[in-house]
Structures are given as structure tokens and as C-alpha cells.
Amino acid sequence: MAQNVLLTGGSGFVGKHLTDVLIDNGFSVSVLSRSEQKDTPSITYYKWDLKKNFVEKEAVLKADYIVHLAGEGIVEKRWTKKRKKAILESRTKPIELIYSVLKENNKTVKAFVSASAIGIYGAITSHKICTEETPPANDFLGTTCQVWENTVDKINTLGIRTVKIRTGIVFGKNEGFLKKVVPSFNSGFGAVLGTGKQYLPWIHIDDLSEIYLKAITDEGMHGAYNACITDNTTNAGFSKTLASILGYSIWMPAIPAFFLKIALGEMSQAVLKGQRVSSQKIQKTGFEFQFTDLEKTLLNCLH
Numbered sequence: 088m089a090q091n092v093l094l095t096g097g098s099g100f101v102g103k104h105l106t107d108v109l110i111d112n113g114f115s116v117s118v119l120s121r122s123e124q125k126d127t128p129s130i131t132y133y134k135w136d137l138k139k140n141f142v143e144k145e146a147v148l149k150a151d152y153i154v155h156l157a158g159e160g161i162v163e164k165r166w167t168k169k170r171k172k173a174i175l176e177s178r179t180k181p182i183e184l185i186y187s188v189l190k191e192n193n194k195t196v197k198a199f200v201s202a203s204a205i206g207i208y209g210a211i212t213s214h215k216i217c218t219e220e221t222p223p224a225n226d227f228l229g230t231t232c233q234v235w236e237n238t239v240d241k242i243n244t245l246g247i248r249t250v251k252i253r254t255g256i257v258f259g260k261n262e263g264f265l266k267k268v269v270p271s272f273n274s275g276f277g278a279v280l281g282t283g284k285q286y287l288p289w290i291h292i293d294d295l296s297e298i299y300l301k302a303i304t305d306e307g308m309h310g311a312y313n314a315c316i317t318d319n320t321t322n323a324g325f326s327k328t329l330a331s332i333l334g335y336s337i338w339m340p341a342i343p344a345f346f347l348k349i350a351l352g353e354m355s356q357a358v359l360k361g362q363r364v365s366s367q368k369i370q371k372t373g374f375e376f377q378f379t380d381l382e383k384t385l386l387n388c389l390h
């Protein structure tokens with residue numbers, strides 16, 4: 088019988104791609120979602136309601152592996168106190184709920200793999216290259232990722248192998264980050280943000296899906312792994328490459344940092360700051376990135 092992988096937030100950008108990869112590799116897939124969805128021949132949907140601490144337990148009880156992708160969008164809305172709480176709790180509460188089902192039912196899975204983000208290193212603008220050993224930062228993204236990852240470690244106390252995928256900005260065809268920025272470039276309003284010197288660590292969705300697959304199947308993988316290319320792309324480099332692929336040159340002046348701070352508040356950090364991140368640890372597991380060149384990757388996503 089096919090091994091079953093339960094995906095939380097499996098209906099999102101990463102989840103949909105990972106579902107295809109898992110099915111291609113002979114797994115059966117279950118998805119935990121807040122909304123009712125119709126099963127397909129290869130995907131079984133289950134419901135949960137985190138506010139009511141409710142989950143259809145069968146989803147967890149039949150899983151051989153669990154991948155946790157659920158969470159409120161980080162840059163969807165201004166980071167008010169309420170929004171920050173929602174961003175954090177939409178990532179930690181699902182883990183707590185799964186932990187209690189596993190524990191109460193004396194159930195184990197072969198691995199629990201969770202999304203995390205390179206935001207754990209904080210809004211670093213220096214040239215330092217962050218590795219998985221770099222301590223978490225004290226800003227909002229740093230502390231959020233740290234609490235998120237610490238909650239994943241609770242699953243580890245049940246004797247379950249846990250892996251945390253510290254993800255960079257994910258590029259896909261008309262999805263995720265590109266879906267947000269391409270329209271403004273196509274309307275002629277694409278611009279460099281702030282100084283443009285901030286690093287923008289990225290990964291193609293196909294590579295990310297393969298990293299998740301490896302984290303599921305490779306029993307040697309434990310703990311945190313950075314999932315992004317270390318090619319030192321900056322916001323200015325990305326913006327110019329994107330504009331040129333779309334057939335434009337950027338005429339807009341760079342959008343000043345103070346303007347973005349007024350428009351976006353604290354969330355402006357997410358676009359004005361960036362990190363240089365090492366991908367050595369994941370490569371040492373034998374993983375090879377298929378997409379390493381920014382221009383070719385953007386061409387792949389946009390055509």
C-alpha cells in the first residue's frame with residue numbers, strides 16, 4: 088500500500104506542487120484544510136478548525152509522514168499586534184493540535200517536516216552569510232520563526248524525526264512572490280525598493296518540492312536546512328533582470344525606504360531588508376538544485 092503523507096495547508100502554493108511530486112513518487116496524499124474540499128482520486132481532504140481545537144483525527148492517525156505548511160500569509164496585511172499574533176498562531180496551533188492527537192493515540196509517524204523561513208536570521212543587511220548555526224534574530228520574523236521551530240521540536244520529543252525547511256522567496260509560474268510583483272512591472276511601475284542592495288535569497292518551486300521530498304524520505308535529515316540559492320541576488324539585481332525579461336527597462340526611480348516604511352509600517356522590513364544565506368548544508372545531503380541561474384529561472388517561470 089502507498090505510504091500516506093498528510094499535508095497541512097496543502098491547498099496553498101507549495102502544497103499543490105508538493106502534492107504532485109508526492110503522487111508522482113508513489114505516495115498517497117491527505118490534506119488538512121479549513122474549508123470543505125472534494126476528494127480527488129489521489130487526494131483525500133480533511134477538515135480542521137483551529138479556533139475550536141477541532142481536527143478530523145483520521146487524517147493524523149492514517150499518516151505515515153506529516154508535512155506542515157499551513158500559516159497566514161506573512162506579507163498580506165500590515166503587521167498590527169493582532170496580525171502578528173495570527174501569523175504566529177496559525178503556524179504553532181496546528182502543531183500543538185497534531186502533537187496532542189499523536190500523543191493521546193500513542194501514534195507515531197516516520198517524519199514531521201515543517202516549513203520555516205530564512206526570516207529566522209532577521210533583517211540582516213550586512214554581508215555576513217547565515218548558516219543554520221546562526222542564532223535567530225530578535226525582530227518580528229526572527230522571533231516568529233524561532234517560536235514556530237521550537238513548537239516543531241515538541242513533536243521531536245515524541246521520538247519523531249523532525250526537519251525544518253528554512254525557505255527563501257519561492258518562484259513559480261504566476262504564483263507566490265512573482266504573482267505579486269509581475270503585474271506592477273507589466274504596468275510600467277516596477278521599481279527597485281529602497282537602496283536595492285538588500286539580498287533576496289530565492290528558490291524555484293520545483294527545487295523546493297524536491298527538498299521536501301528528500302526531507303520525507305532521507306532518514307539522515309534532522310533539524311533545520313536552508314532552502315534557497317546562495318547567488319547573492321539583490322533587490323536591484325532581481326528587479327532589473329525581471330524588467331529586462333518582461334521587455335522593459337526600469338524608468339521609475341527607486342522607491343525610497345521612508346515611503347515604504349509609511350506605506351507598510353514594520354512590514355516594510357520584509358522588502359527593505361534581506362539576508363545572505365548558505366545552502367551548503369542541504370547540498371551536503373546530496374541534494375542538487377536544478378535552478379541556480381536567476382535569469383533562466385525567471386524565464387522558466389514567466390514563459
Ligand SMILES: NC(=O)c1ccc[n+]([C@@H]2O[C@H](COP(=O)([O-])OP(=O)(O)OC[C@H]3O[C@@H](n4cnc5c(N)ncnc54)[C@H](OP(=O)(O)O)[C@@H]3O)[C@@H](O)[C@H]2O)c1
Nearest residue numbers: 096098099100101120121157158159177202204254256257
Ligand atoms: N511561498 C514563499 O515564498 C515562502 C517563503 C518562505 C516560507 N514560506 C512558508 O511555507 C509555507 C507554505 O507557503 P505557501 O506559499 O504555500 O503558503 P500559502 O499559499 O499561503 O498556503 C498556506 C496555506 O495555509 C493555510 N492557512 C492559511 N491561513 C491559515 C490559518 N489561519 N490557519 C490554518 N491554516 C491556514 C491555507 O490552507 P486552507 O485555506 O486550505 O486552510 C493556505 O492554503 C508557509 O508556512 C510559508 O510561511 C513560504
